[in-house]
Amino acid sequence: MKKISSLLIAILLLLNTYPVVSFADDDNIQEEIIYDILVDRFNNGNQAFSDQVRIDDPLAYHGGDIEGIKLKLDDIKKLGFTTITLSPIMENATDGYHGYWVEDFYSVEEQFGTMEEFQSLVQEAHDRDMKVIIELVTNYVANSHPIVTDPNMQDWIIPNVKVDITKEPWLEDVAVLNQDNPEVQEMLVDVAKFWLNEGNVDGFILHAADQASPNFLEQLSSEIKVENSNAYIIADVLGEEVPQELKEIQAIDVIDNPELSNTIANVFSSVDNPVDQIYEKWDELGIENSLLYVDNKTIDRFTQVAAANKRDDVNTWNLVLVSLLTTPGVPIIFQGSDIPMYGAGIEQIHRLINFNSGEQELEEVFSRVLALRNEFPALQYGDYELVGSDKGMSLYKRTYQNEIMYIAINNDSVSRVVSIPDLESGLQLRGLLGDNIVREINDGEYKVGLARESADVFIVEENSGVNWGFVAPVIIIIFLFVIAVVYLSRKQKKREIEE
Numbered sequence: 001m002k003k004i005s006s007l008l009i010a011i012l013l014l015l016n017t018y019p020v021v022s023f024a025d026d027d028n029i030q031e032e033i034i035y036d037i038l039v040d041r042f043n044n045g046n047q048a049f050s051d052q053v054r055i056d057d058p059l060a061y062h063g064g065d066i067e068g069i070k071l072k073l074d075d076i077k078k079l080g081f082t083t084i085t086l087s088p089i090m091e092n093a094t095d096g097y098h099g100y101w102v103e104d105f106y107s108v109e110e111q112f113g114t115m116e117e118f119q120s121l122v123q124e125a126h127d128r129d130m131k132v133i134i135e136l137v138t139n140y141v142a143n144s145h146p147i148v149t150d151p152n153m154q155d156w157i158i159p160n161v162k163v164d165i166t167k168e169p170w171l172e173d174v175a176v177l178n179q180d181n182p183e184v185q186e187m188l189v190d191v192a193k194f195w196l197n198e199g200n201v202d203g204f205i206l207h208a209a210d211q212a213s214p215n216f217l218e219q220l221s222s223e224i225k226v227e228n229s230n231a232y233i234i235a236d237v238l239g240e241e242v243p244q245e246l247k248e249i250q251a252i253d254v255i256d257n258p259e260l261s262n263t264i265a266n267v268f269s270s271v272d273n274p275v276d277q278i279y280e281k282w283d284e285l286g287i288e289n290s291l292l293y294v295d296n297k298t299i300d301r302f303t304q305v306a307a308a309n310k311r312d313d314v315n316t317w318n319l320v321l322v323s324l325l326t327t328p329g330v331p332i333i334f335q336g337s338d339i340p341m342y343g344a345g346i347e348q349i350h351r352l353i354n355f356n357s358g359e360q361e362l363e364e365v366f367s368r369v370l371a372l373r374n375e376f377p378a379l380q381y382g383d384y385e386l387v388g389s390d391k392g393m394s395l396y397k398r399t400y401q402n403e404i405m406y407i408a409i410n411n412d413s414v415s416r417v418v419s420i421p422d423l424e425s426g427l428q429l430r431g432l433l434g435d436n437i438v439r440e441i442n443d444g445e446y447k448v449g450l451a452r453e454s455a456d457v458f459i460v461e462e463n464s465g466v467n468w469g470f471v472a473p474v475i476i477i478i479f480l481f482v483i484a485v486v487y488l489s490r491k492q493k494k495r496e497i498e499e
Helices: 002-015 066-071 073-079 115-127 151-156 169-173 182-197 214-227 258-269 276-285 302-308 313-326 360-375 468-498
Strands: 034-037 083-086 090-092 102-108 131-136 140-142 174-177 203-206 232-235 254-256 290-292 330-334 383-390 393-400 403-410 416-420 427-431 437-442 445-450 454-462
Touching: 066 073, 066 115, 073 115, 073 360, 102 115, 102 140, 102 182, 115 131, 131 182, 131 232, 169 174, 182 214, 203 214, 214 232, 258 276, 258 290, 258 302, 258 313, 276 383, 276 393, 302 313, 313 330, 313 360, 313 403, 313 454, 383 416, 393 416, 403 416, 403 445, 427 445, 445 454
Parallel strands: 034 083, 034 330, 083 131, 131 203, 203 232, 232 254, 254 290, 290 330
Antiparallel strands: 090 102, 140 174, 383 393, 393 403, 403 454, 416 445, 427 437, 427 454, 437 445
16 A cells, blocks of 8 residues: 555656646745754764764764765655754864854864865755755853953853753853844854855754844844845744744744644644644644754654554654644654654663664655655645544645645544535545545535544545546455355355265
8 A cells, every 4th residue: 555655656746747836936945844963963974983982971972973964865865855954063062962062163073074074065965955954053152162261252251141951951061142242243143154155054043042132133044144045044942932022033934833843742642632733733823934843852752752652653653744744834853763763861862873773664654755745835835724623533724826635634543534515526535645535425525534543645636436446456356256256166066966
């Protein structure tokens, strides 16, 4: 079944059976699917062991580097990702594997490689039509940074600030920058321009934007857009809610949405949770461009949480991916989810990836679902509507120009059915993931049914009549079965007569 659905998607991509809309702006973040990389814990390409590389120490470098990322670009591309985001790559203080103890904003951390290697990585990504976004730390520097130690620059730092280390314990060892200081503002803007021009990056994740000065963020994001109008700007949020001031900064393209993302993760962490909770939270928050995820480098691995509730990896990730990739916003997947990786707590979440432990069936799920998002504009730009729900199953509709798609997700422990009330007669819904066909039952009545813990994405097309591709093999099997029964019955009667 999975091979058939994969073949169907491939045929659609090759033949362009369904309309593909071209956009005047070649760089629109709504079209991106992001793979999020913690550089030191991703892949070791050529990093030699040093005093700072201590595999047995969870708080030290483990050897992941820029070359290691380059070696995996083809695999990331093959899964269907269009963009990679990197944890901070600037020169850090000793043991700053995470990247937040910046000592030099203008240099690449030597444990990761050189500027030339980074430029090569970006070029290799661009050659594959992929983008590279780096995380930019604007709120803090390492306590060992020259700014902190220079007595003439004390007004660059806000003294005696207590930083919230709940999610990121490494922030205990930083000094907070005074973003109201014009010289600090000028320096940070210059840093952003440097990486745009020297690094040729495609944009930034602004770390802990909810802890930054809104006025400074507005200035910084505007200056970035002036320097490169196509640069992507993503606002990272450490708190549970998005500040209103952050939502009002127009130059920011996407805002981390922890409330909606947590809802998605919570819904699929256990069977029978109603999927319509996701729509209700999306509608309540009203954030148009949200960054959507189920885990990241500060949250327990989603696979770990789901497994604790005895959920199957492949089925559950299929539900999650369909939801992430069809809900309005920009999906971002943390490294290793395609393996999948498990872990709770920073030490386990940040383990170096073991690529040899990958599950082929899960990789196929990733590639099938991501292919749909990349192909159909309605899943990137379409209006979003909840059609109906039946306990743990929900049916959504996304519409863009002349393209209509329905997304059915059944998180229930039994099969469920949802009706479509307003679809005109003479049409059918064709599933692209599960080979499902939905046809009109009565005048204008269509019922979408799904087996337990499954999902499908439907296109709307003219009714093609009987699905002979499916029916014919069934008829043949039944026919052969009847022949076999008749043959065996006659053989048995003949044996009885002879006896």
